[in-house]
Amino acid sequence: MKNPKIKKYLFYIILFCILPGIMVLFSSMAAFSNDQGVASKIKKATSKLDKATQVEQSIPLPKNIVKATVEYQGGTFFTQARKNEIKRFQCSSCHNNKKVLINNAADMSHADIKVLHGNKGKPLSCDTCHNKDDRDFLVSSTTDKIDLDHVYDMCGQCHFRQKKDWIGGAHGKRVTYWAGERVVKNCTSCHNPHSPRFEKQWPKTYSVPLK
Amino acid sequence: MDSDKKKKINRRTFLKGAASAAIAGSTAVTAGCKGKGLLGSSEAFALEFKEYFKKHYRLMTPTERQQTVTRLEKLAKLRQDINVNIDTTGPAENVLYGYAFNVTRCEGYMECVKACVKENNLDRKSNTQYIRIFEMEHGQMSPDQGDGKYFHMVPKEGHFYMGVQCFQCENPPCVKACPTKATWKEKDGIVVVDYDWCIGCRYCMAACPYWGRRFNWNQPEIPKEEVTTQQHYLGNRQRVRGMMEKCTFCIQRSRKGKVTACVEACPTGARVFGNLLDPDSEIRFVLENKKVYRLKEDLGTDPKFWYFID
Amino acid sequence: MKKDMASKGLLSFAKDTLLWNLSGSIGYQIYLCILVCLMLTGVYGYFIQFKLGLSATNMSNIVSWGFYISNFTFLVGVAAAAVMLILPSYVFGDKDLHKVVIIGEVVAVGALVMCMTFVFVDLGRPLQFWHLIPGIGQLNFPSSLLAWDILVLNGYLALNALVPAYIVYCHYQGKEPVGKYYKPFVFISIGWAVAIHMITAFLYQGLPARPFWNNPLLGPRFLASAFAAGPAIISLVLHIVNSTTDYKIDNKIFNKLRIIIVSAAVINLLMLFSEIFKEFYFPTHHSQSAMYLFFGLEGHDSLVPWIWTAISINLLGTLILAFNPFKERQIFLLPALVMLIVGIWLEKGIGLIVPGLVPSPMGEIISYSPSNVELFITLGVVGLGMFVVTVLLKPALIIEKRYEDRHLTD
Numbered sequence: 001m002k003n004p005k006i007k008k009y010l011f012y013i014i015l016f017c018i019l020p021g022i023m024v025l026f027s028s029m030a031a032f033s034n035d036q037g038v039a040s041k042i043k044k045a046t047s048k049l050d051k052a053t054q055v056e057q058s059i060p061l062p063k064n065i066v067k068a069t070v071e072y073q074g075g076t077f078f079t080q081a082r083k084n085e086i087k088r089f090q091c092s093s094c095h096n097n098k099k100v101l102i103n104n105a106a107d108m109s110h111a112d113i114k115v116l117h118g119n120k121g122k123p124l125s126c127d128t129c130h131n132k133d134d135r136d137f138l139v140s141s142t143t144d145k146i147d148l149d150h151v152y153d154m155c156g157q158c159h160f161r162q163k164k165d166w167i168g169g170a171h172g173k174r175v176t177y178w179a180g181e182r183v184v185k186n187c188t189s190c191h192n193p194h195s196p197r198f199e200k201q202w203p204k205t206y207s208v209p210l211k
Numbered sequence: 212m213d214s215d216k217k218k219k220i221n222r223r224t225f226l227k228g229a230a231s232a233a234i235a236g237s238t239a240v241t242a243g244c245k246g247k248g249l250l251g252s253s254e255a256f257a258l259e260f261k262e263y264f265k266k267h268y269r270l271m272t273p274t275e276r277q278q279t280v281t282r283l284e285k286l287a288k289l290r291q292d293i294n295v296n297i298d299t300t301g302p303a304e305n306v307l308y309g310y311a312f313n314v315t316r317c318e319g320y321m322e323c324v325k326a327c328v329k330e331n332n333l334d335r336k337s338n339t340q341y342i343r344i345f346e347m348e349h350g351q352m353s354p355d356q357g358d359g360k361y362f363h364m365v366p367k368e369g370h371f372y373m374g375v376q377c378f379q380c381e382n383p384p385c386v387k388a389c390p391t392k393a394t395w396k397e398k399d400g401i402v403v404v405d406y407d408w409c410i411g412c413r414y415c416m417a418a419c420p421y422w423g424r425r426f427n428w429n430q431p432e433i434p435k436e437e438v439t440t441q442q443h444y445l446g447n448r449q450r451v452r453g454m455m456e457k458c459t460f461c462i463q464r465s466r467k468g469k470v471t472a473c474v475e476a477c478p479t480g481a482r483v484f485g486n487l488l489d490p491d492s493e494i495r496f497v498l499e500n501k502k503v504y505r506l507k508e509d510l511g512t513d514p515k516f517w518y519f520i521d
Numbered sequence: 522m523k524k525d526m527a528s529k530g531l532l533s534f535a536k537d538t539l540l541w542n543l544s545g546s547i548g549y550q551i552y553l554c555i556l557v558c559l560m561l562t563g564v565y566g567y568f569i570q571f572k573l574g575l576s577a578t579n580m581s582n583i584v585s586w587g588f589y590i591s592n593f594t595f596l597v598g599v600a601a602a603a604v605m606l607i608l609p610s611y612v613f614g615d616k617d618l619h620k621v622v623i624i625g626e627v628v629a630v631g632a633l634v635m636c637m638t639f640v641f642v643d644l645g646r647p648l649q650f651w652h653l654i655p656g657i658g659q660l661n662f663p664s665s666l667l668a669w670d671i672l673v674l675n676g677y678l679a680l681n682a683l684v685p686a687y688i689v690y691c692h693y694q695g696k697e698p699v700g701k702y703y704k705p706f707v708f709i710s711i712g713w714a715v716a717i718h719m720i721t722a723f724l725y726q727g728l729p730a731r732p733f734w735n736n737p738l739l740g741p742r743f744l745a746s747a748f749a750a751g752p753a754i755i756s757l758v759l760h761i762v763n764s765t766t767d768y769k770i771d772n773k774i775f776n777k778l779r780i781i782i783v784s785a786a787v788i789n790l791l792m793l794f795s796e797i798f799k800e801f802y803f804p805t806h807h808s809q810s811a812m813y814l815f816f817g818l819e820g821h822d823s824l825v826p827w828i829w830t831a832i833s834i835n836l837l838g839t840l841i842l843a844f845n846p847f848k849e850r851q852i853f854l855l856p857a858l859v860m861l862i863v864g865i866w867l868e869k870g871i872g873l874i875v876p877g878l879v880p881s882p883m884g885e886i887i888s889y890s891p892s893n894v895e896l897f898i899t900l901g902v903v904g905l906g907m908f909v910v911t912v913l914l915k916p917a918l919i920i921e922k923r924y925e926d927r928h929l930t931d
Binding site: 263267270337339343345353354355356359375384387388389390391392393407408409410411412413415416417418419420421422425426427428429430452453454455461507510511 | 525573574575576580583585586640643644645646647648649650652653658659660661664665666667668671724725728729730731754806856877880881882883884885
């Protein structure tokens with residue numbers, strides 16, 4: 001008595017189990033058919049892009065920059081000029097063969113500079129970096145002159161890993177625009193060359209416990 | 212006699228029921244009107260009325276987009292007396308944004324958090340922050356072992372810092388979960404939210420494995436002088452309570468070629484941002500030359516945010 | 522003055538229904554007033570929530586779903602449980618349970634109304650609900666499980682409201698309902714009931730971001746707990762109907778329901794044990810949620826007493842119902858039923874939703890307990906559900922009783 005009844009509706013029951021099953025199948029197929037991952041997209045993108053067309057508007061170049069003497073993967077790039085940020089630059093205005101005829105020369109001398117660069121207790125001497133023959137420049141360990149705007153050549157003698165990273169972009173900071181011509185901060189834009197390590201400070205803000 | 216008494220009782224109970232229904236109904240209506248604040252200026256009401264019926268952003272024609280932007284700019288002037296400029300720039304060709312975070316260089320200064328809050332007009336009342344910085348002990352890698360609520364001189368001995376935010380997944384679980392398609396991944400890789408289309412069900416929030424999404428539990432409050440007026444429809448425009456929001460890689464900045472606010476603010480240069488499809492970009496250099504990793508990679512979300520160590 | 526049954530139409534049906542709902546003993550009037558008061562409490566709570574936004578609740582960016590969704594989860598199960606009456610009576614031709622199918626379906630309708638109201642009050646922008654309607658809005662079907670859930674819940678509401686409405690209306694007119702009009706829908710609703718609860722379970726199960734939910738046992742567990750708690754609630758309603766109206770329900774029916782409840786409750790406990798084993802045999806990072814639920818984490822242990830109480834009374838209720846010390850007087854089993862219902866409500870509601878969300882994906886832990894606004898609104902919604910059940914059940918039972926009497930005398 002019961003069996004014919006079930007048989008009658010068995011068709012409907014099975015139909016309404018198969019239909020949702022098919023829908024689930026199709027939706028899961030849709031789920032798995034999305035684009036390939038980021039890695040394959042990156043692998044495919046090997047052709048160089050025109051810097052100017054990456055965004056719709058033209059990108060202004062910041063002022064006070066110099067072209068770096070090294071190249072990176074995209075060609076040449078710019079870095080921030082440092083000479084006009086130094087208060088007492090042209091060093092040769094004092095440091096020349098003439099006698100120093102300035103009042104309070106002691107106050108104005110560089111006694112305020114503490115050198116915390118190098119090992120503890122055995123910091124670098126001034127002559128390690130500053131050129132004895134021409135105070136407007138720095139000196140490399142191969143006695144070449146280094147311009148203060150291209151101080152990365154100086155720092156890169158010891159910190160060659162950071163220099164390599166800085167040229168590529170893993171160290172340091174790009175200035176304001178990711179598109180257009182590449183402008184990055186110079187070493188001394190962030191690091192005080194006499195005391196390069198960043199100071200400890202309080203965080204600028206805090207996160208609240210959530211209820 | 213008996214049936215008359217029964218009838219009386221019936222009428223009495225009917226009136227009782229009708230009265231309480233009327234009270235309930237009128238309370239609901241006044242609650243609705245008062246709660247919505249629609250008893251404000253009639254011009255603002257007219258603009259909001261039109262805004263209520265608008266389409267999904269992706270289905271709008273450029274004219275309709277311009278119309279809604281005009282309405283929103285007018286509403287900002289009427290309600291808060293500020294002049295905003297809402298942008299609708301679309302994604303550029305051959306651009307896929309990527310982000311890298313240098314775990315060695317982060318010192319926990321949280322300047323990125325502060326800049327993000329200012330740039331994206333985040334609610335000051337509930338201290339909403341898209342970015343969260345975790346103070347980790349050496350020997351751990353996962354941010355859920357770290358402390359996100361530190362407030363002392365940084366960096367602390369024996370600890371390092373890493374930040375998390377929405378990672379703009381290439382296979383985003385939040386996009387799959389949204390019942391109204393209010394969130395989607397744009398062509399340049401940013402996962403965006405059409406705030407006005409969102410109904411606030413918070414399913415995307417449950418679906419995100421990185422705690423990348425935020426909900427406006429209350430009406431956002433931002434001091435007038437701190438509002439960033441250069442806005443994008445899908446980015447930092449004024450949001451209302453009941454909507455989801457998230458980090459959009461500063462879409463109002465990045466689509467104009469600028470780096471994001473967090474990248475700009477970081478004093479140690481721990482954050483790298485750029486175009487993944489440009490083989491000359493810094494982000495590509497980082498991915499090819501440094502040891503990079505992503506969080507919760509086993510979940511298959513394919514995020515476009517990498518961590519690396521110097 | 523015998524009225525001519527055949528001339529009764531829709532208008533007379535509506536009028537009679539209204540009168541039947543408003544008339545009754547003084548106890549019934551007081552009960553209706555209490556329900557209206559509960560609903561007004563809910564309206565007051567919602568007024569506050571509408572003014573302040575969802576910050577009036579205790580939900581936050583970590584516990585983004587709370588008391589409302591917990592109750593929604595539990596009540597979808599109760600709605601699905603009507604199938605446990607329909608299946609025996611229509612497929613296996615059980616005459617006893619056929620008598621009470623209508624009550625089961627009315628309870629399902631009440632539960633579904635409560636579910637939809639809970640979702641509505643939980644939304645951040647409920648006025649934008651039209652964004653979900655396919656055609657004028659955008660429904661993310663088939664990707665989003667919430668979209669599936671909306672469709673199946675509304676479909677089930679239609680099935681469970683229209684089929685009994687048709688049958689009752691035919692009985693009101695003294696006619697026999699035409700089998701081929703409604704029987705296919707009854708059979709559809711059997712599969713549909715299982716579907717609604719599995720889909721609601723998949724809502725949670727499909728999120729790899731939440732390891733507490735992302736296990737294959739969640740769907741079957743939901744069904745087991747629904748088929749224990751749902752018929753238990755239906756049993757309670759039947760006890761109330763039996764003692765307050767003249768629609769008498771035989772002890773055999775209670776016994777059959779008891780067997781259904783016990784089977785489902787035992788399976789539920791078995792699945793619970795399986796989950797506990799998985800979490801605690803070799804605790805991993807993914808077991809943090811279970812640790813938070815059962816033992817507390819970092820000092821946050823507000824859920825611990827609730828879950829242990831829930832499991833104990835669940836177990837106790839199941840044992841009492843299984844061994845049935847009160848052979849004839851089923852009414853003494855009421856406390857056991859209540860214990861089972863409350864136990865499952867706690868474990869499946871707050872004991873599932875909150876631990877799933879804590880710790881957050883970034884490892885942060887907070888406590889959650891419903892705020893006053895949430896409690897007020899919940900009371901209102903529960904009042905609304907009971908009101909819907911009462912308003913639908915009273916006329917239906919009167920019509921059924923009259924139809925039965927007429928058929929017995931004929």
